[in-house]
Amino acid sequence: MSNIIVVGCGRVGSQLANMLSDNGSNVCVIDKSAEAFAKLGRNFNGSTVQGIGFDEDTLLKAGVEDCDVLAAVTQSDNANLMCTEVATHLFDVPHVIARLYNSDHERAYAQLGIDYVCGTSLVAEEVFGKAVSGHGAHLETFGEYEVLRFSLSLAHLERRTIRVSEVERDHDIRIVAFERADGSASSIPTGDSILYHGDTVMACVRHELIDQFSAFVQK
Structure with missing residues (x-):
């Protein structure tokens, strides 16, 4: 509750x-x-x-x-x-x-x-x-999409890293930027970019997929 x-x-x-x-x-x-x-x-x-x-x-x-x-x-x-x-x-x-x-x-x-x-x-x-x-902080709405910023949690995975292409493929989203958890670097990613547990991520998510995607982020 x-x-x-x-x-x-x-x-x-x-x-x-x-x-x-x-x-x-x-x-x-x-x-x-x-x-x-x-x-x-x-x-x-x-x-x-x-x-x-x-x-x-x-x-x-x-x-x-x-x-x-x-x-x-x-x-x-x-x-x-x-x-x-x-x-x-x-x-x-x-x-x-x-x-x-x-x-x-x-x-x-x-x-x-x-x-x-x-x-x-x-x-x-x-x-x-x-x-x-x-879900994470709302930044903007574009038609059927919301731009969200959130802290990536990978605690439910055995590994603490994941490729941008995996997240985009599995959740039908588009990751547009990320920043390392320690603030050491930020970047506009490619599909091969690696995300780490705790990174701050900005992503475009369709309205109807927000609940599903939030469940993944917060596991």
């Missing part, structure tokens, strides 16, 4: 929290207004914490130390950004997702490596998909 914190209990946050809870996740919702929790309805079986989503004490009360995913979906881009920074850098939350209102900031979010959802419709559904699949 995943432990997920949702920051913001407006229309999107309350819908997202219920979707995650119905999916079997352990959900805690944070909002600065106690009245906002009424939007969750009587059937919500998660927990709530009143407070500011980027406040350390509030996050600790919400269980951030055991958190698998944090979704910051308040109505403020600045608040959402601060939530992601605190969750990532102070508490090492593995997967952090932010709602982004101002599309002019997409480039900055991409450069910071922040996984985000930008738009005004179906936001809860998109964040839900990211939270459940647990």
Whole structure:
């Protein structure tokens, strides 16, 4: 069972929290207004914490130390950004997702490596998909493809290396760049390039294959 914190209990946050809870996740919702929790309805079986989503004490009360995913979906881009920074850098939350209102900031979010959802419709559904699949940081969307950045885990293999051509063939993706885990080198790969456990990889993945590919990455 995943432990997920949702920051913001407006229309999107309350819908997202219920979707995650119905999916079997352990959900805690944070909002600065106690009245906002009424939007969750009587059937919500998660927990709530009143407070500011980027406040350390509030996050600790919400269980951030055991958190698998944090979704910051308040109505403020600045608040959402601060939530992601605190969750990532102070508490090492593995997967952090932010709602982004101002599309002019997409480039900055991409450069910071922040996984985000930008738009005004179906936001809860998109964040839900990211939270459940647990795939790596979203960089861009091109039609039916998403560009993802993730840390490659090969712990499930007897060997700790794999060729780019093997990953592309087995998972029907295209790897466009990688960086060594120790930061010693980065490269645009060929099919013969070798990837190591812990390397940071950028890949183009079709939407319908994200769940399957995420299962491989996170084994």
